[in-house]
Amino acid sequence: MSEVETKERIETINPTTGKSLDHYEYMTDEEVKVAISKCHEAFKKWKEVSPKDRAEKIQAIGKELANSKEELAQLMTDEMGKTLEQSRQEVDLCVAICQNTSEIGPKELKTEERELLNGNKGRVSFAPIGVVYGIQPWNYPSYQVVRYSVASLMAGNGVLLKHASNVTGSGKLLAHIYREAGLSEGLFTTLVISHDQSDDVIKNKLVRGVTLTGSPDAGKKIGQKATAALKKSVLELGSNDAYLVLEDADIDMAVKACVMGRIYNNGETCIAAKRFIAVEKIYDEFRDKFVKAMSEVKMGDPNDENTELGPVARKDLRDDLHEQVVKSVEKGAKIACGGKIPSREGFFYPATVLENVQPGQPAYEDEFFGPVASLIKARDNEDAMRIANDSRFGLGGGIFSKDEDAAIEMAEKHFDTGMVFINSFGLAEPSMPFGGVKDSGYGREHGGFGLKEFVNVKSVMKR
Known part of the structure; x- marks a missing residue:
């Protein structure tokens, strides 16, 4: 039997004390497939929701994050060691991202009218593409997740998360917070999985986009796997600023x-x-x-x-x-x-x-x-x-x-x-684009740019 089939567990460690915090069982391969399918089914309904109504759900996520601020901040500090004050600041930033996204989302995603060379009319629409898979690091356990997931949800996509194993608790708590905010079951799902299982998620035909925040080495591997599967990817990697x-x-x-x-x-x-x-x-x-x-x-x-x-x-x-x-x-x-x-x-x-x-x-x-x-x-x-x-x-x-x-x-x-x-x-800064060049990756988040990374920019032309 494989490691996953024997339900090997993740153990989280408090870096302040070096002592165990909690244990989490890996999902089975079948459980992962079911979760992806549920996310896709939820997406098919979510994409029909208007940007204005999606924005209201994003606002609700922000409010629920604010309501859960102390619990989430303490868990982040326990799992990865940042000061409690800075954990609270991180939650505040997440709330601000939700607010900014809900304000600019409907405008950024509004269909554009264009004049064509022959005098005819054209329209440019921004259609959601499906399930977006995010592989996220431990250093900002909430912000890294909110940054890509809120933009993807606002665009009308479904979202899957593989969080770093040492902040598994934060990843699961965020999924709970999103559900408490009224998000449909399965539309945002935290996957507790191994690296091998993660590779299979990228290959899954229902997954349409992949985003990673991590090291350049991780970016090369994930970028190659996404490209091999012909999936759009965004990579936010390391730096030496x-x-x-x-x-x-x-x-x-x-x-x-x-x-x-x-x-x-x-x-x-x-x-x-x-x-x-x-x-x-x-x-x-x-x-x-x-x-x-x-x-x-x-x-x-x-x-x-x-x-x-x-x-x-x-x-x-x-x-x-x-x-x-x-x-x-x-x-x-x-x-x-x-x-x-x-x-x-x-x-x-x-x-x-x-x-x-x-x-x-x-x-x-x-x-x-x-x-x-x-x-x-x-x-x-x-x-x-x-x-x-x-x-x-x-x-x-x-x-x-x-x-x-x-x-x-x-x-x-x-x-x-x-x-x-x-x-x-x-x-x-939620209103400014975030991303880099060279070995620091490609693609942009925030500032409205992240809303359009995982959409089908569609041309419709008429006489």
Whole structure:
């Protein structure tokens, strides 16, 4: 018998204590097929619902998320270790996404009238395509799910979710919240499945779209599998975002924003600030203040309101992060603060700064998914932009400068990345597109763009 047939279970672990939280049984292959079929049947009814009425259901999901805020926030903190305050902020963001989607959805999906070259009339409609399958990570257990599912539902599609195993409880609670909001049975379904079963979901003929948020390696695998099955895909992958501190930057403001940009969500964010490129003229001042601020970050129990940095989500992830630090040091990087695994229960890692970061080191080339900052010196503003773009990634980035017009021009014309933040660190904004280029993936979410990723843009022409 296979692992799944013997009902092997998922065990979730609290990263703050290292102790077991809960167990969940995998679904059988037959249960998965039934769930997909139910989602498809629910979709066939849902697609007939008007965008205006769909928007009302999306609003209801937002209200139910708000009603469940404390329960959901506590579960996220228990499962992946973010501070309780930031878990609450995540739920607030999810509520805002529902509100924004319900407001713009009917307008974005409205059929367009067009004039044709021959004087005839044309119409462009946005028809739902069917069941959309989302494979989501653990670092934002609610936001990552709400981001794609609410857009897909608003467009008229059905939604399946495979959540990361260590946040299985959050995935199941979200399914419950969606049902409590009045969503039809089966229209949003959390699948508790293995990777092999996930591959079969992608192949299932009733599944029409696949979206993944994860690592570039995972993106390559899922992208290939979706393409092999001729399924539309959206990939939001990792990054090594550069934040440029230019000659005329407000150093104190830049330090404050850069520290928060590196430690927010325990540093486990694809769009987190990771490489800090300061020009030579102000490098020493920025370096001294930045290292001091990072060394003073309060690490501890994420349930404590005074804690600024909780644990890394899993032991293996913490160990991988430390190995990247060690290998960077072996290749010439220097530890300015942090860099040691503390002797305490849980999977903690201190706020760390590496300097003398050079090409060929993991600190320069790779994504550090945890509170480790790479500090790099540039000759001048032009050199800083060169270094920023010297990366296989391109999700987000930032520029600190008192000349905001010049910074905006630099961002729009020269920064090879999907999102740029001026004098701030990056957070998701429901009204703005979210996504990247190069190894950071393709496709866009938010800002109305996500509503049309999984629709049939249909041309109807008449005489």
